[in-house]
Amino acid sequence: MQSSFFDDIPQSPIELAQGAVVLPRFVGDAMPSLYRALKEVVTAAPFRHLITPGGHKMSVGMTNCGSAGWVSDASGYRYSKQDPMTGNQWPNLPDCFLELAQSAAAAAGYAQFETDACLINQYRVGAKLSMHQDRDEGGLEQPIVSVSLGLPATFLFGGLERTNPTRKILLEHGDVVVWGGPSRLCFHAVNAIQSGVHPDLGPRRLNLTFRKAV
Ligand SMILES: O=C(O)CCC(=O)C(=O)O
Ligand SMILES: [Fe+2]
Numbered sequence: 001m002q003s004s005f006f007d008d009i010p011q012s013p014i015e016l017a018q019g020a021v022v023l024p025r026f027v028g029d030a031m032p033s034l035y036r037a038l039k040e041v042v043t044a045a046p047f048r049h050l051i052t053p054g055g056h057k058m059s060v061g062m063t064n065c066g067s068a069g070w071v072s073d074a075s076g077y078r079y080s081k082q083d084p085m086t087g088n089q090w091p092n093l094p095d096c097f098l099e100l101a102q103s104a105a106a107a108a109g110y111a112q113f114e115t116d117a118c119l120i121n122q123y124r125v126g127a128k129l130s131m132h133q134d135r136d137e138g139g140l141e142q143p144i145v146s147v148s149l150g151l152p153a154t155f156l157f158g159g160l161e162r163t164n165p166t167r168k169i170l171l172e173h174g175d176v177v178v179w180g181g182p183s184r185l186c187f188h189a190v191n192a193i194q195s196g197v198h199p200d201l202g203p204r205r206l207n208l209t210f211r212k213a214v
Helices: 028-044 095-107
Strands: 013-015 020-023 060-066 069-073 076-080 119-122 129-132 142-149 153-157 168-171 178-180 187-191 204-211
Touching: 013 168, 013 178, 020 095, 020 119, 028 060, 028 095, 028 119, 060 069, 069 119, 095 178, 095 204, 153 178
Parallel strands: none
Antiparallel strands: 013 020, 020 178, 060 119, 069 076, 119 204, 129 187, 142 178, 142 204, 153 168, 153 187
8 A cells, every 4th residue: 555745644624423523644643652552452452253142253353441341242232341351351541542532532622531441443354344323331421532543444424313324434544533422322334344455554454442431
């Protein structure tokens, strides 16, 4: 993948819906510290493919950091203070993650963003996430901050009903999406990742999703 000199420079926000904003290339200079922290987190709590309550193995590999982590198994979707794979607490939320999430939330109009949970999604080529709402959180008054890294993805952002029309946005390396307030429960999805190789992250997309779980 060719990158150009101006690829990493933050650009003007794009409003997706009321309360929902895309911040193109927001990560900017925070990228190297993000990589280092990510490596530590995924070493302590490796990616795994969770099983949905319906018995399907998710195509996206997942792990978490923070005081609570999102998990799924036969009994349902929920937040857990422990990694069910090891029984250990999830790795702490790195300072650079929190700083990035809070500054993105503020740039999107949400001052004083509180988060206790960061879900890390790893998409290999072909992995996708079907249409869903993020509604397992106790803290629905807080927005969601979602950071895209690596290969690009087509993100679909809809309304409060599954059948509402969707907007289609290409999310690229360093982009951040924030949705909250009237958009907090909007349906969204990620289309299957197309083949490619990112210069830093290889043939994958990573996504960090910050929420207030408890
Ligand atoms: O990967 C993304 O951009 C979105 C992830 C997502 O919707 C989720 O983890 O609930
Ligand atoms: Fe989601």
